[in-house]
Amino acid sequence: MERRSFFAAAGATALAASLLTGKAQAQSMGTVDAKLAELGVEVKGVSAPVAAYVGWRKVGNMVYIAGQVPRDANGPIIGKLGDNMTTEQGYAAARACGVSLLGELKAACDGDLDRVKQCVQIQGLVNSTDDYTEQHLVVNGTSELFRDIWGEPGLAARAAVGTNSLPLGIACEVLAVLR
């Protein structure tokens, strides 16, 4: 009789513990992951580098991410602002760079984007004609995505730069450093 009630109590405790753990695991999916779902942003796994480099490096609590190629369903987003691409299209390309940055960042954070404290530095390079002057609006594609996810900590000490040419003819390349 005592043994039966002992086992019943043990069983009940185990059941309760597993329920609580299940709830905790659901919560550990994270605030950022929930935000990404809300924004309809799908962060994909990282792809292999196209040359001799790594996607990211960690030093203490700082993560340095390699310059990202903007991609959509058709592959790399190619174009030149001021020539065959509008600022709105450039913004979309920079946002695509942002999503790729998130993929690398997630890997660097061992899957947990809630570990991100702040975006420190963003450098956005925009493939431009000599007279195109809206690079800052293009790079907003990345910055505003990060702000939508993390709020003020997602904003960075930023540089938006125009250039005459980028690898593969991509419209922009964005690098980031985060803590």
Add this chain to the structure above:
Amino acid sequence: MIRRTLFSAALTSILTACGKSEQAPEAEVETPQTSGGKIDARLAELGIEIPEAATPIAAYTPIRKVGNMVYIAGQGPRMSGTVGIEYTRDQAYDAARQAAISVLSQLRKACDGDLDRVVQCVQLQGIVRCTDDFTEQHLVINGASELLRDVFGDAGLAARAAIGTNALPVGFVCEVIASFEIA
């Protein structure tokens, strides 16, 4: 007693021999700043001679250290021109490799002569002076990345950005900016 004498004599000659090999001619060919470590051996193996660290050509310092991070100023090659005009992609690869060797000369100085202190290359930015329609900057900058990988292994690979531009100081074919974590 005799055994002890023989043993200490053998030990002395072994130690002397070791001392002699450190002063071998091969080591003296390298610049005086080497500390004879693993990376210096690798450089010798690869036939890479690192020059003395150059002095700046403008108002800047070649190296900044913050804790265990070393930030190195942009280094250029001994080639001036534009990829797609005077130079091909493969020639520019060699230029990037030259620039990386200059990076190593500054890095060695930052490490007080001991490149074994390098933990990893953190960030590498490779800027290539090119025509508007040149799109292989990532292959040019491999000249720098692959050199660093040959010297340091996978730790020499960095979070990288390869970029094109229309103009660089002194008309450099490329400029390589690198940061490292050291011990």
